[in-house]
Amino acid sequence: MTDLDCDEVVEQVTAYLDGALDADARHRFVEHLAVCEGCDRYVEQFRRTIGALGELPPDELPDGTRSALRSALLDAFRRRPG
Numbered sequence: 001m002t003d004l005d006c007d008e009v010v011e012q013v014t015a016y017l018d019g020a021l022d023a024d025a026r027h028r029f030v031e032h033l034a035v036c037e038g039c040d041r042y043v044e045q046f047r048r049t050i051g052a053l054g055e056l057p058p059d060e061l062p063d064g065t066r067s068a069l070r071s072a073l074l075d076a077f078r079r080r081p082g
């Protein structure tokens with residue numbers, strides 16, 4: 001079993017929050033959050049942002065909203081200090 005690195009966590013965060021990861025991937029994701037405070041905080045922040053949109057059923061999100069949001073958050077994450 002290979003540990004995730006921070007980039008992989010960032011890549012998988014939407015799948016994780018969508019429940020789209022399989023059990024093994026999900027386990028590794030959670031394991032990383034347990035040992036990486038930065039990613040833990042990032043996922044929390046992501047979850048809250050998604051939650052604000054989450055009032056809408058996914059079908060009612062305009063095309064591209066999810067990917068646009070994801071890009072914006074990934075960008076913010078990569079530019080974070082430290």
Ligand SMILES: [Zn+2]
Pocket residue numbers: 005006009032036038039040
């Ligand atoms: Zn990390």
